[in-house]
Amino acid sequence: MSEKTTSGSGGAGLSDSERLLFGGELAYDIGWDRHEGAWLRLGLWTMAKGLPRLVGTGVRLAHLADAHALRVVLGSEISRGISQAVGLVAVNGVLGHLLTDGTTKERLAGAVPALVVVALTALLGSLLRSASTAATGTLEPKVQRVATERYLGLVHRVELAAVEDDEFHRLLDAARYGADSARRMIRYCTNTLNSAISLIAAAGVLTILHPVLLPLLVLMTLPSAWSSLTISKQRYISFHAFVQHARAGHLLGQLLTQQEAAAEVRVHDVGPFLLGHFRNMAETSEREQTRLARRAARIGLIADGAGGVATLLTYGALGLLLWGGAMELAVAGTAVLAIRTGASSLDSLVLHITDLHQESLFVADYERLCREAEARAVPSGGEPLPERLREVHFEKVTFTYPGSGGEQPEPTLREVSLSFPMGKIIALVGENGSGKSTLVKLLAGLYLPDEGGGTIRWDDVDARTADRRQVFSRVALMSQNFFHWPFTFRVNVAIGESDRPIDDRAVEEAAAYSGADEVLAGLPRGLGTLLARGYRGGHQISGGQWQRVGIARAKYRKAEILIVDEPTSALDAVAEQRVFDQIRALAASTGQTIVLITHRLHSVRHADLIHVLKDGRVAESGTFAELMDEKTGTGTSATPTSCRPPRSTPPSRAVRRRPRRAARRGPHMTPADVLLLPATVPLFPGAVPLFPGDRHQWLHRDGAGLW
Numbered sequence: 187m188s189e190k191t192t193s194g195s196g197g198a199g200l201s202d203s204e205r206l207l208f209g210g211e212l213a214y215d216i217g218w219d220r221h222e223g224a225w226l227r228l229g230l231w232t233m234a235k236g237l238p239r240l241v242g243t244g245v246r247l248a249h250l251a252d253a254h255a256l257r258v259v260l261g262s263e264i265s266r267g268i269s270q271a272v273g274l275v276a277v278n279g280v281l282g283h284l285l286t287d288g289t290t291k292e293r294l295a296g297a298v299p300a301l302v303v304v305a306l307t308a309l310l311g312s313l314l315r316s317a318s319t320a321a322t323g324t325l326e327p328k329v330q331r332v333a334t335e336r337y338l339g340l341v342h343r344v345e346l347a348a349v350e351d352d353e354f355h356r357l358l359d360a361a362r363y364g365a366d367s368a369r370r371m372i373r374y375c376t377n378t379l380n381s382a383i384s385l386i387a388a389a390g391v392l393t394i395l396h397p398v399l400l401p402l403l404v405l406m407t408l409p410s411a412w413s414s415l416t417i418s419k420q421r422y423i424s425f426h427a428f429v430q431h432a433r434a435g436h437l438l439g440q441l442l443t444q445q446e447a448a449a450e451v452r453v454h455d456v457g458p459f460l461l462g463h464f465r466n467m468a469e470t471s472e473r474e475q476t477r478l479a480r481r482a483a484r485i486g487l488i489a490d491g492a493g494g495v496a497t498l499l500t501y502g503a504l505g506l507l508l509w510g511g512a513m514e515l516a517v518a519g520t521a522v523l524a525i526r527t528g529a530s531s532l533d534s535l536v537l538h539i540t541d542l543h544q545e546s547l548f549v550a551d552y553e554r555l556c557r558e559a560e561a562r563a564v565p566s567g568g569e570p571l572p573e574r575l576r577e578v579h580f581e582k583v584t585f586t587y588p589g590s591g592g593e594q595p596e597p598t599l600r601e602v603s604l605s606f607p608m609g610k611i612i613a614l615v616g617e618n619g620s621g622k623s624t625l626v627k628l629l630a631g632l633y634l635p636d637e638g639g640g641t642i643r644w645d646d647v648d649a650r651t652a653d654r655r656q657v658f659s660r661v662a663l664m665s666q667n668f669f670h671w672p673f674t675f676r677v678n679v680a681i682g683e684s685d686r687p688i689d690d691r692a693v694e695e696a697a698a699y700s701g702a703d704e705v706l707a708g709l710p711r712g713l714g715t716l717l718a719r720g721y722r723g724g725h726q727i728s729g730g731q732w733q734r735v736g737i738a739r740a741k742y743r744k745a746e747i748l749i750v751d752e753p754t755s756a757l758d759a760v761a762e763q764r765v766f767d768q769i770r771a772l773a774a775s776t777g778q779t780i781v782l783i784t785h786r787l788h789s790v791r792h793a794d795l796i797h798v799l800k801d802g803r804v805a806e807s808g809t810f811a812e813l814m815d816e817k818t819g820t821g822t823s824a825t826p827t828s829c830r831p832p833r834s835t836p837p838s839r840a841v842r843r844r845p846r847r848a849a850r851r852g853p854h855m856t857p858a859d860v861l862l863l864p865a866t867v868p869l870f871p872g873a874v875p876l877f878p879g880d881r882h883q884w885l886h887r888d889g890a891g892l893w
């Protein structure tokens with residue numbers, strides 16, 4: 187197959203194979219990737235202008251984490267700069283004495299005091315550097331912890347609507363790296379500060395020695411700064427081009443060896459096809475690397491040439507000053523030293539600012555996320571709920587999912603009026619997508635009705651003004667997709683009431699209530715068995731067994747209202763009815779309010795009250811007998827739709843949405859990934875996982891093999 191490549195921004199070295207297989211470059215569509223190349227658009231001046239702001243951010247974070255360590259870093263770095271300047275002046279004194287008239291002995295003796303100062307400043311410089319290094323090392327993990335704690339603390343309190351908002355999630359993706367970036371920013375800030383102070387010290391000494399020396403320093407260092415910046419940009423471009431090809435190649439490698447694809451690879455003879463493209467992409471990548479390496483070499487040469495000319499001009503100017511007697515030899519010697527120190531400080535300053543700038547993009551995201559999370563937090567405080575609740579009443583409640591359905595989103599619930607009397611068993615029945623789960627989320631306080639869209643009253647207290655934490659505390663929710671915590675059986679049940687110490691007896695009682703005691707009996711380490719596959723000692727339980735654990739969790743919570751949202755979707759009609767009957771019987775003994783959700787009316791025929799939902803509205807309400815009665819019922823609930831088979835096929839829109847959203851959110855959304863989050867975080871934002879979900883293979887922008 188012939189292999190053509192294109193170059194240019196966004197498609198550097200893109201091969202026909204990549205175009206054919208992926209329709210373009212294989213880039214992630216996740217939060218942190220959107221900063222790719224942002225700093226490439228920055229020039230020297232813009233970077234310099236932004237420097238105080240960047241250092242300010244680092245200093246603020248460090249101050250929050252450990253003000254004392256910050257003071258040590260700042261004090262050490264500033265003192266180091268001063269001692270460097272004093273050292274340079276002392277060097278000037280040494281040279282002055284050495285180059286004066288007299289015998290060698292006399293000249294050496296004269297230089298001794300200045301030499302002692304040089305030695306002392308060097309010693310002090312070393313001590314200060316180690317103090318700064320130690321304090322920076324102390325600061326880094328603290329900054330990361332403070333930053334991580336802050337965003338996690340804010341994010342877990344935001345409204346559910348924010349969690350479901352894709353834009354918020356993209357921000358969360360990027361901000362996750364912000365906490366790591368904050369850590370790295372501390373080191374880069376210290377390095378930047380260090381280089382800047384060294385540069386200022388050298389420039390200050392030069393100005394004192396002779397006013398013309400400062401422009402000479404600028405003249406000599408500018409080309410070198412330009413070349414540093416240009417070369418580091420080239421490295422960055424090269425890295426991203428490389429990682430893109432490497433990712434694509436890696437994907438093909440995985441497809442060739444993946445179990446799921448194995449049958450088709452053989453029967454359809456996909457192997458040679460993929461292998462051919464793999465080779466083509468690898469060759470394209472190699473060509474791209476060669477091209478970029480040559481380009482970098484050219485830029486290096488140009489920069490070196492410019493630096494050489496500047497050096498020549500600088501030393502020429504120094505020579506002229508000496509020749510004309512405008513400068514003493516000792517001053518010229520010190521000037522050479524100061525210019526060299528200044529030039530190398532400027533070089534490293536450019537590199538550190540570059541690093542700092544890249545990190546700052548993620549820290550800015552982090553700050554934005556924190557602001558957004560604060561703004562979208564579930565409000566704290568509010569009207570207390572009545573101690574002894576009689577009912578929760580929905581009055582003409584309309585609810586629309588934010589961002590659903592384009593410009594004129596359709597409400598999911600329309601003018602719903604119904605009651606949940608306490609101490610009763612209430613069933614919500616309706617076909618897929620009729621709004622049952624949405625309705626109980628409003629009941630649980632996870633959403634509020636639309637503005638002007640009716641009220642939900644807890645007796646006389648409006649849910650809008652109620653203390654939402656109290657609302658949450660009154661409800662135990664076992665939703666369709668309740669979370670399978672990758673923890674032990676004990677914690678999986680007790681996490682329903684995580685703010686009190688775990689009571690093993692209560693865990694066992696809750697397990698007996700839901701039938702999860704049978705699951706428990708089969709576990710190798712009983713309550714302490716880890717319910718997560720893929721981990722040593724981890725045990726896998728079936729979907730049906732998880733459902734029992736979920737009911738036990740909701741039961742353990744001992745909340746006033748127990749909402750059971752289709753826990754039986756994996757069961758057949760008879761089994762579902764058995765589970766509901768069991769819940770009903772047990773509820774009778776505790777007086778708990780139970781809200782059961784199903785689309786099979788017959789499964790809940792013993793409920794005290796049944797609300798039938800249809801297209802987001804209440805079609806009818808009553809007891810089973812009333813609904814089935816030809817005179818009192820509308821007959822809607824007797825239609826075959828409400829007696830449909832379990833919803834395992836076809837899934838609701840809500841369910842169908844999830845994979846799409848998960849895919850958009852990238853590789854970080856599975857429970858296991860959440861658990862393994864620290865390992866999924868790259869060493870720095872420039873590091874990119876080779877493959878989604880790959881927690882081990884990060885590519886480094888300074889990675890070996892690139893240069």
Ligand SMILES: Nc1ncnc2c1ncn2[C@@H]1O[C@H](COP(=O)(O)OP(=O)(O)OP(=O)(O)O)[C@@H](O)[C@H]1O
Nearest residue numbers: 350587590598618619620621622623624838839840
């Ligand atoms: N987070 C969401 N964002 C946008 N739309 C949603 C969301 N969750 C559900 N919907 C939509 O709201 C409608 C009602 O969904 P809901 O899950 O409440 O119905 P349901 O009666 O519980 O259905 P099922 O029996 O299939 O679970 C569906 O059209 C669904 O696609």
